[in-house]
Amino acid sequence: GAVVSQHPSRVICKSGTSVKIECRSLDFQATTMFWYRQFPKQSLMLMATSNEGSKATYEQGVEKDKFLINHASLTLSTLTVTSAHPEDSSFYICSASGGLRPNQPQHFGDGTRLSIL
Amino acid sequence: GEDVEQSLFLSVREGDSSVINCTYTDSSSTYLYWYKQEPGAGLQLLTYIFSNMDMKQDQRLTVLLNKKDKHLSLRIADTQTGDSAIYFCAESLFNNAGNMLTFGGGTRLMVKP
Numbered sequence: 001g002a003v004v005s006q007h008p009s010r011v012i013c014k015s016g017t018s019v020k021i022e023c024r025s026l027d028f029q030a031t032t033m034f035w036y037r038q039f040p041k042q043s044l045m046l047m048a049t050s051n052e053g054s055k056a057t058y059e060q061g062v063e064k065d066k067f068l069i070n071h072a073s074l075t076l077s078t079l080t081v082t083s084a085h086p087e088d089s090s091f092y093i094c095s096a097s098g099g100l101r102p103n104q105p106q107h108f109g110d111g112t113r114l115s116i117l
Numbered sequence: 118g119e120d121v122e123q124s125l126f127l128s129v130r131e132g133d134s135s136v137i138n139c140t141y142t143d144s145s146s147t148y149l150y151w152y153k154q155e156p157g158a159g160l161q162l163l164t165y166i167f168s169n170m171d172m173k174q175d176q177r178l179t180v181l182l183n184k185k186d187k188h189l190s191l192r193i194a195d196t197q198t199g200d201s202a203i204y205f206c207a208e209s210l211f212n213n214a215g216n217m218l219t220f221g222g223g224t225r226l227m228v229k230p
Contacts, residue, residue, distance in 0.1 A: 108160040108161070
């Protein structure tokens with residue numbers, strides 16, 4: 001149980017393109033979804049937290065107009081990287097948590113490798 | 118502030134036990150987690166322990182928690198080449214947004230045949 005599907009797994013596109021990444025919880029309802037960014041050989045950096053039906057909470061230093069997050073349902077959140085540039089190239093990972101209780105762990109998708117040319 | 122630290126690298130021989138250590142700073146953490154990341158993949162939840170427990174065992178995995186010293190360890194018995202990966206410990210803080218995680222930098226485990 002607790003499967004999180006993230007698509008696409010890899011994107012290569014030209015500078016200036018907007019890219020949408022989807023994160024779906026397949027067998028549970030995700031009250032909260034998280035978006036992380038991971039640089040090579042580094043740990044995960046939390047970008048934003050989203051709760052279904054409300055605006056995402058962004059971490060300090062993350063541009064909300066650059067990284068648009070939509071959490072329209074209990075099973076789907078999307079991250080759109082608008083007008084992507086080479087410095088946005090990274091590994092983006094989503095996670096989902098099934099409830100607002102302390103013992104609800106985060107379950108992670110397989111990540112999206114974004115390469116901007 | 119929150120800070121979770123791990124050693125960067127561990128190398129063991131197949132069949133030996135591996136022990137990955139982690140220290141954290143926030144004594145109000147409710148749960149502590151171990152995740153595994155294979156190359157190019159997301160994070161796989163391995164196990165977690167509630168902060169009022171000392172030990173948790175799940176098949177080949179044993180988690181030890183020393184709350185006084187804020188020290189967490191993951192022991193993998195009979196380590197296999199398939200266990201080669203990066204292992205992240207994480208402490209959780211529960212707030213209105215849910216279960217927020219702070220990750221350590223990850224320990225790269227290399228298992229030699």
